[in-house]
Amino acid sequence: MMNIKNLHAKIGDKEILKGLDLELQKGKIHVIMGTNGAGKSTLSKAIVGHYDVEVTEGEITYKDKNVVEMKPEERALNGIFLSFQNPIEIAGVNNAYFLRSALNAKEKHAGVKETNAADFLKLMRKHIEQLGMKPDMISRALNDGFSGGEKKRNEILQMEILQPDVIILDEVDSGLDIDALKSVSEGINRMKNGERTFLVITHYSRILDYLNPDYVHILQDGKIVKTGGPELVKILEAEGYQAIEKDL
């Protein structure tokens, strides 16, 4: 579904991704693990076109197009979604208003009728309840004053409403308590429909207990050095990243 070939990317003067190859398959959940600084966040930023990352070589093909040449909003309108590791706060911007605007932008792009305010509120309320979020999430300002757990749920809320096809979850489980983790995982699982692909970046295996990953990739020194099934996680837990290093 999305094919990343020989991706070289740098942040500032430092090259972080050094020829990364990864194929994200339709209907599958791909997990990326790796030590700090290996390039996991850089990979997610490269896919969505973050201004910090400069792609120097390689391509990311999706829907027959090289995504690297597209603006961030174009990539989003084409169905790429990133749940940020640290979602930023934007004071004064109403949460519901923002989300409806994003949904309308997507509908406009697809040539579909735009959801009106009343219908949108119904939709939002339904999802908020499902995610165990407080009803005032509708009227608060975007992430403004939200706790870590609230911010992550808000990211999943956006995902459920925007219905993207390529979903990147950057450490979606960090800082969550059990209840929040459950809600977030349920949200992700609800999105599994055999057509979407998921790229889950994580440090801890906790969330993997709730999702059923199909592939586990280890990112080291800017490249994918090993790919395996869920059993790879158990090995990592038991022996740490050195076990993999020895292997190579």
Added chain:
Amino acid sequence: MAQEEVNKILSQEYKLGFSVDVEADTAPPGLNENVLRFISAKKDEPEWMLDLRVKALRKWQTMREPHWAQLDYVPIDYQSISYFSAPKKAPNSLDEVDEKILEAYAKLGIPLQEQKMLQGIAIDAVFDSVSVKTTYSKTLMELGIIFCSISEAMREHPELVKKYMFSVVPMSDNYFAALNAAVFTDGTFVYVPKGVRCPMELSTYFRINAKNTGQFERTLIIVDEGGYVSYNEGCSAPQRDEHQLHAAVVELITHKNAEIKYSTIQNWYPGDETGKGGIYNFVTKRGLCEGENSKISWTQVETGSSITWKYPSCVLKGDNSVGEFYSVAVTSKAQQADTGTKMIHIGKNTRSTIVSKGISAMRGQNSYRGLVKISPSASGARNFSQCDSLLIGPNCGAHTFPYLESQNSSAQIEHEATTSKISDEQLFYLRQRGLSEEDGVSMIVHGFCKEVFSQLPMEFAVEAKELLNLTLEGSVG
């Protein structure tokens, strides 16, 4: 952010730039006692008003024009301005108002026909220097509320005018106040009697039409004990090459337990990218909280005019009185704004709140200049100010100059200010959710201004938001 894209967003064409060809009665350019007589005669004023005008002119001739360091403008030639321009046909009812004028107002979206009013807003439209029929005056009269032009008030309610005019902004107050006192032509007069809450928004719409005329209106609003009124002032002007001067004076007085909410949405022609043309907006606005527990709040959205120089102020005389100032000032192209407020605390336990949001783009220069002064008598006074500036692009400027003075040990002043550009992170977040750069910038800017917009009466909040969009969004509407 690609700078060219942002510049496109900001330089959208001024939508309201058209003029109307109407037979006008225009005074020859120049400022002298004869012009004053001409104006006074044209308006059929009582003798005492002409005397006051002459006194003001003489005062003005002894004063020196002030110059603020931050503003840079072509000097004004006071003798080349015509101080009076009135459409020739004076109307008695809306039916008699010149068709072309009605059309001009329709183009601006201002409904003058009573029957067609959906919003229930009473409007007094000032076209060049004359108040074109005030709507709803009969309805208000039944409540004892006087809402008419200053000229009419001089004739019908001279005792009120004599008592209150110049009581808050005396003619000697500053250069432009003296000029205005001499040549003011018209404006709005409002009087709300004891205990009456004005049931509708009162609004005045100004428009400067004829070439080389300055607009010198004078507004006087008095609210007696326990009364309330919400008043809105909006403006627009056609595109002209020569600078036009707008030197208005607004005086507000609240007696015990009274309240005035004064909102301005200002969209004068800003001049072009080089700073040519555009309105000079030099205004003196002051509110006197004369009575205990009274309140005056100023809310302004300034997006137009070439040069803005105004400091709506509150003199908090009555104990427990409250003064508020909420402002969004946008400078783009080559606009310059030096605006802010003065909160003078005199009574005990007085409170003032200042929220100023400045947005500078292209080569705009935006300065906040505020004074919070606590006199020795103002025990227990409290002030809070928040002044934030948003910079869009590398060629603009945002400056904050607060003057904080306290002479009372039990008073408290708190001032905070931040200056930044639109956060790359915030903009990226919105774009990752599918919003275009233009929409993202707009959303963030609206969020930035939200606190101020929420102070506007609902009907005008919508207009203000659209005006902000107009000033910041890309394509011509």
Added chain:
Amino acid sequence: MQAVTLSLADTKHRLYESLSALGLPGNKTEQYKNFAIKPILAKEYELLSPQISKPAHGSKIVIENGVVTRCPKDVKISFIQDFEADEQHYDALYFMSHILAPFVIEVELSGDATFEIRHKFTLKETLLAYRVCVKTVPNSKVEIFETFKTKKSANGLLLYGIDARVARDSTLRFIRDQNAKSKNATVIGTHRFNVEKQGAVELKTFDFGSGQALHLYKIDLANYAWADAQHLLLATEEARRGNVVLIKHNEPYAKSVQEARTILKDKATGIFDGKIFVGKEAQYANASQNSKAILLGESAHMYAKPQLEIHTDELEASHGSTIGQLEEDALFYLRSRGIGLEDAKKTLVLAFANTLIDTLGDGEIFDKIHSDFDKTYYA
């Protein structure tokens, strides 16, 4: 001031031009607002010019009333007549003191150094004008400690100043302990610190007591330069004391932090006029400014003007200013633990002041300033 006839060298002509362009300060001059400058300039003074004399050897550089009395071997002292002052300075009296001072004492350092600048005010109706220029070398640390001793009867005017060139990668720490008891002696210090690439200037001013004193600074910051200015003011009786500081970011990545804390007793007037200027080319500037004042006297008067003038969009700048009383909550907390109201107030005021005094670290200077503060506060 009586007319003074001076034969002016060429550089002094330029100074004179700058002075004329600005004009002598009056009641309407921004930086002198509330300082009552006019009567000071109108008085009659006898101009006292320090003499050039050879300093004795010592481990520190000591300058007393404009005369270098001690100096280490590796420091070069010159007396410059054609000194190039900062033509961009905003203050007329900066140029005036350069004109009136017969020469500038130029101190060229070759490494780390410690200075003591002492002022002893004992004379009446005299105007002492002198100037010092300090030039540090890269990778060095220099500390200047300035003190003032006044006799109650003194009523002259000290019009002096320091021009410092802080070389790249060097640090200049300037501590001023100005404890004044004379009501009639006036000090007007006009200074300029030019901080080069990656250099740092730390300014800590402690103004206590009565009398009239105003120090005006212009600090220029180059690439990655850093300025940290802290001002503690405890003014009493009918004092008029304060600081006027302009910090200019001229190049990218410079950082400035400014904190002013003022406590006013009796009928004192406190002045804090701080401006952070970020030029168009000074992207990625980081500037923050904070001013807090507490009025303890019924007729005390605080005048604060924290200003930001920003001409670039890539930066982080903020400022805050509060003037008022002690926090109700804090007072209550102390009282709820059994501390009486007056003692609680004193504790809070001390805590307020100590945040700045504590930054001096342990040592002689800390002890002295701490004791000066206590003496003034408990008087």
